Amino acid sequence: MSDLKKIKDEFSIKLKEKLDISEINEIKSKLFGKNGLISSQFKKIGSITENERKKFASDLNIIKDELQNLIDLKINEIQNTEINKRLEKEKIDITLPERNFVRGKIHPVSQTIDEISSIFSEIGFSVEEGPDVENEYNNFTALNTPDNHPARDMHDTFYLDEKKEKLLRTHTSPVQVRTMLKDKPPFKIIAPGRTYRSDSDQTHSPMFHQVEGLHIDKNINMGHLKGCLDYFIKEFFEVDKIKMRFRPSHFPFTEPSAEVDIGYEMKNGKIVIGDGDQWLEILGCGMVHPNVLKNVKVDPLKYQGYAFGIGIDRLAMLKYGINDLRAFFECDYRWLNHFGFDPLDVPTNYRGLSR
């Protein structure tokens, strides 16, 4: 039996025994150390006769690989055992709570404004804004509501001076005035924002939100108005069919004027929009009065169009089943968490307005 075979057999058996990592290392150095058994065999190669040398070298390499392999396997085995042992100790109660996290919310009115803007964006409206403090001219006079007009009684106005020249806007309509004075027709805008009336009870709050709409061009008629609102209401309530009723009314700044009701029914104590034989008033609208167009230097013989004003808080209440208007502004932590929206939930056209 050659030396090689002897080494192989001896160590193959040894490496099958139960060993710890130091014993393996010992074997390793015995074989492959500087003067190890295998290493010294390699040193012999030069002294072997030429015809035997080839075979010897080849056998030696095979044995070297085999033993090397066995050692690697053994080390791997030991490491696995060790990790498994550790893992067994490292077991925790994974049902313990995660680290604290906080979750912010977007107010339903803000979410509703985003939804409204998203819908009107699709049909070409852009968003305009105006100041909360207005002068009497923009809020009333320019809108064909001169002083001593009984229609002013419909708005309980907050004033900032005794002369009643500066006030908190009672509606978003002054944004119409500002927009038309600033730019040239055509106009196609919405203007959401805060509005104020000195009125406070279950259904009225001294501050509330409106969105104004204005579309002025050469041939915009009441059919366009009806089409625009029909589209908006369906999109907003995310229904295919809507029962909508236009009812003649009066606003000084539109002629003809209309109030719009939508059909609803009560199901399990909740309002369901779209069907039913009850009517709910949701907005006022009409064709912009020629006097208003004249006041903002738009020629009423060339241009005409419609305007509307919608109560945003009211829409939010209807869509999201909120019964009390005052709760919008009471900042109750529980209410905000209940009715608020996740900040990542941005209303978009492509994935639908609401989740």
Add this chain to the structure above:
Amino acid sequence: MKITFEWLKDHLNTNLKEDKLLEQLTNIGLEVENVENSNQGFDLFKVAKILKSEKHPNADRLKVCDVDIGEKDLKKVVCGASNAREGLITIYAPPGAVIPKNKVKLVVAKIRGVTSNGMLCSESELNLSDASEGIAELSSLKYQKSIGKSYFPKSNSNIIDLSITPNRPDCLGVRGIARDLVASGFGKLKEVKEKKNKSTLKQSIKVKINKEKIQGCSAFGSCLITNVNNTESPKWLKDKLISIGEKPISAIVDITNYVMFDINRPLHAYDADKIEKGIIVRNSKPGEEFTALDKKKYKLQNNMCVISDNKGVLGLGGIIGGTRSGTEFDTKNVFLEAAHFDPRSIRSTAKKLNIDTDAKFRNERGIDPLSIEDGLKRAASLIKEICGGEISKIDIQKVETYKNKIIKFDTDLFEKISGFKISYKVMRRILEDLGFKIKKDKKYLKLTIPSWRPDILQEIDIVEELVRISGYDKIKILKPIKERIKSTLTQSQKLFHFLQRAVASKGYLEVITWSFTDTNYNNHFKGENKEIKIVNPISSDLGVLRNSVFSNLSMYLSKNLDRGFKDLSIFEIGPIFKGSNPGEQSTVACGLSAGKKNRLSWIDNERNIDVFDVKKDVIQTLVEAGYSSDKFFIDNKTPNYYHPGKSGRLFLNKSKDEVAAYFGEIHPNILRKIDIKTESLVGFEIFLDNLNLPKKALKDQKKNFLVSDYQKSERDFAFIVDKNLSSQDLINVISSTDQNLIRNVKVFDVYEGDNIPENKKSIAISVTIQSLEKTLNDSDLEKINKLIIETVENKTGAKIRS
């Protein structure tokens, strides 16, 4: 405006039913607000006869009556009225009936030990009159045979409450409503028989309308009815008024009211004998006083239109009469007034004196100027019919003659506005039914506007009439075109929406609070702003516009803490005000955070929320919004509502244009004053108007993508610096030593105390060094190390810690 279908039928021939009527009223713009069954429960009130009346055994003032209500058994009723005598025919209300006056539902009750089955009613309790002295006395002649029958007439008429828009004074009269209904195809209008006044008697009270610079009265019609016997109104008239919820008073007053409700012609009746030598319509003098029918004394100002006599003011024209000349039951001679007042004058006077009456409501909307004569004739003849007497000729004084308005109407305008067509025939019929007189002139119509329509001033108003009467359901739905010419949001609007959601995503709940606030709260947070008062606040604690959002936020945060919540973050994004002129406002995102981090955490250490938490929220929000934190500059100059030592002011860059944000702990004094119970309170304000908008879109702002794959090295330094030196300055100095090599500078420790001299602190910093061109060797690194230490020591007076 309250009407009944019955009353409408005085003017309207129709076969249609009430439900159809209600629908039609709303369809033509006379919105039905409410329908109330006037008859509900009224049939319970029965005509009854007292058969026996005895003194109550236990009460001197009470009586026990046996009452015949037409049933087999008599009812025993306890009654306190002195006139509850045997044989009296009166009105009985059984248990279950609701007394109209006080809305109390009757029950069987023991009164001082005697059971009373119902009640005998006074006229006042039934809203029949003001007579509350004793129970109603019905004429035995008329009611002898009605015992047991309902006292109130059977009528199925509901009270229909209409919301009449301010442009339609004509519909404040039943006839005006009927006219609109007829135009819409709901029946035919009945002709009103003109009352002939064949009198030859002269109206002997002289009326004069003074010449004034602004005279509020343009015409004053009058009629004198002499030798009347003012009485209670006959049943038909009482019933009529009661049917719309009005209370009958006396025949003369009831008649003037009836004519007013019927044709919207306000009238005023004076006791002619109380007028001193004629009527003068003039402007008031400052300080003049009179007592009005509402029993209040009014002190008049300049130029209010008054009706007066020689002795003084009798009444405010078109608003309210005075007590001195009012009619009573003993009035013998009646002076009737029907005048035309300028709506603006009415409104301004009523506003100044703060009076609201039905007459004012009607006159400020505009009364048909041509209804003076008709109104006087109708009222006078009714007075004569009911109260007897003689009617004089009608006298009308005028300072202005009414001329009918004429409008040239282009019939094409109808379709141009409404988007649908109606035939000329239909157009003509509608306008004629509404009272317009039409003359055709090629494609134009020359329209004479009816005198009762002050709202119709131009062509567009004619279009409105035609669309309204044709029906809004005829308007077609034209689908909107999905085309966007202009971007929906401007840059600053986008920023608003982005910041709103960025702040919320840091764990803040968005709230919306009022733009006004309590002056006490506002004072804490107004900084250097001046207070902006609301002249007529809804309540005194909402009296000023907010100078800061903190006032409302702190108030509501406190309320939530009181509800038992401890760790709260809320924010609002909205306006704050700097002045009372339009535009003196700015938009701010303002947040408050209270309490602790990791409260009751099993894994992390609990700690108070602090200024670096809120600093993180502000910086992260701004970075997310696209601003580069490398350029941010922060100092400690903050408004007085922040903790002076634990707050900061942030600029987007060092050139210090406008403050982008404040953040910090809220001043402990404020917490104490507004009594907020929390471990810690921090807040921030981001001023949206001060964030300059990027000129380029974010996608165009980015530099070319350039990274280094050469090895990077980290070197740590500890410097002993002046306590006042800001870490920001230290970092800036280090960063600027070699901008090509220094990639990142990070503070990893700050230490004061043992081994550090007083007024000094140690800041430990890790600097990342990496070249874009090569792997740095030891000598390169040594060079940069040295440079950093030298520069820092030279520029800041720091010493490297060995």
